[in-house]
Amino acid sequence: xxxxxxxQHHHESVSVxxxxxxxxxxxxHSHAKEITSQTVLTIALAITLTFxxxxxxxxxxxxxLALISDAGHxxxxxxxxxxxxxxxxxxxxxxxxxxxFGFGRAEALAAFVNGxxxxxxxxxxxYEAIHRLMIPTHIVAGxxxxxxxxxxxxxxxxxxxxxxxxxxxxxxxxxxxHVMGDLLASIxxxxxxxxxxxxxxxxxxxxLSLVVCVLLLRSTVSILKESYHFLMKGVPHHIxxxxxxxxxxxxxxxxAVHDLHVWEMTPGxxxxxxxxxxxxxxxxPQTMDAIRAMLLEQHGIDHVTLQPEVTPANP
Numbered sequence: 220x221x222x223x224x225x226x227q228h229h230h231e232s233v234s235v236x237x238x239x240x241x242x243x244x245x246x247x248h249s250h251a252k253e254i255t256s257q258t259v260l261t262i263a264l265a266i267t268l269t270f271x272x273x274x275x276x277x278x279x280x281x282x283x284l285a286l287i288s289d290a291g292h293x294x295x296x297x298x299x300x301x302x303x304x305x306x307x308x309x310x311x312x313x314x315x316x317x318x319x320f321g322f323g324r325a326e327a328l329a330a331f332v333n334g335x336x337x338x339x340x341x342x343x344x345x346y347e348a349i350h351r352l353m354i355p356t357h358i359v360a361g362x363x364x365x366x367x368x369x370x371x372x373x374x375x376x377x378x379x380x381x382x383x384x385x386x387x388x389x390x391x392x393x394x395x396x397h398v399m400g401d402l403l404a405s406i407x408x409x410x411x412x413x414x415x416x417x418x419x420x421x422x423x424x425x426x427l428s429l430v431v432c433v434l435l436l437r438s439t440v441s442i443l444k445e446s447y448h449f450l451m452k453g454v455p456h457h458i459x460x461x462x463x464x465x466x467x468x469x470x471x472x473x474x475a476v477h478d479l480h481v482w483e484m485t486p487g488x489x490x491x492x493x494x495x496x497x498x499x500x501x502x503x504p505q506t507m508d509a510i511r512a513m514l515l516e517q518h519g520i521d522h523v524t525l526q527p528e529v530t531p532a533n534p
Contacts, residue, residue: 260304260394263378267398268297270374277367281360284351285408285424286367288344288431292404293371296397298336305329324485327449333397334443341432341439348425348432359424364412372405396442400435407431452482455489458518463491466513472497472506474530481520490522496530503527 271293278286305325375398382395407427414423454460460481467476479493491514497506507525514520 257304259381259384260300263381263394263398264297264300264304266374266378267293267300267401270371271297274367274371277363281363281367283359283364283408283411283424284344284347284428285404285411286364288340288347288428289368289371289401289404289408291343292340292397292401296394296401300394300397324450326485327446330442331446331450333394334439334446337397337400337435337439338443341435344428345432348428351425352422355422359411359415359421361412361415361417361419364408364424365416366412368405368409368412372402372409375402375405396438400431400438403434404428404431449483452480454481455483458489458520463514463518463520466517467493467495467510470506470509470513472499472502473510474498484522488522489518489520490524491520492524494526494528496528498530500527500529 271290274286274293275290278284278290379395379398379402382398407430411424411427414420448456458481460479463481464476464479467473467479473495475496477494477496479491481489481491484490495506495510497503506527510525511523514523
């Protein structure tokens with residue numbers, strides 16, 4: 220009796236890797252997106268942070284808002300690149316018992332924080348530039364601005380080239396937008412330095428700072444919208460949610476679809492869950508095979524989880 224009792228209450232435990240394992244019929248991607256550009260981001264971070272410190276010192280010495288704002292932008296870039304490196308490291312961690320989807324959304328979260336930081340910088344530069352236009356009492360050392368801006372332009376070109384070759388992820392794109400903004404700011408600072416050096420017109424410094432803000436605003440809004448949409452589990456832009464529902468209903472044996480959700484597990488990997496009302500439960504395996512084939516071929520959705528429900532008979 221004791222042996223039978225012991226056998227009845229014995230349960231074989233399962234591990235977290237076993238629960239997350241993909242088997243036959245499951246989707247074939249990893250929940251944690253493979254990242255290949257972490258080294259590039261680290262190099263870009265080191266270059267950007269080093270020059271940002273030098274440019275800030277030069278900007279204070281030359282009393283140039285164009286240089287200070289560019290240095291501030293580069294410091295923000297460095298913070299953004301640091302977040303990108305950390306996010307890519309975290310996103311490679313496997314799913315756990317606490318976070319069963321893995322950490323792929325860390326990239327989008329860092330990209331959103333980057334966008335917020337750029338927006339804050341735009342506000343500060345705009346305020347300071349307007350103040351200088353209203354009270355034009357600042358004397359700018361044009362020669363210093365020109366030299367430092369030329370060096371900054373070269374630094375930003377190098378970093379932009381590095382990132383543009385590894386811009387597959389949302390987070391790296393956000394970092395690239397930072398650097399492209401720096402590139403524009405360096406060009407503006409260079410023009411300001413040359414104008415001040417040869418004409419003495421100090422107002423060009425805050426005016427060109429405002430021009431950079433306008434150019435940055437569009438890119439900033441774009442990355443904020445993209446990362447926000449992903450964090451809120453929005454339907455991927457290339458997928459028509461209504462058409463997915465209509466195509467599911469067209470599958471032979473399917474009566475209706477409800478509680479349908481489409482989102483991205485990690486950037487580039489869409490997923491679908493829902494309830495399918497079918498006419499005959501015994502045909503469910505064939506119906507599910509047809510659904511999987513249709514979703515993959517017509518909508519690019521590989522990760523599919525559907526619950527079958529038998530359509531109630533009419534009274």
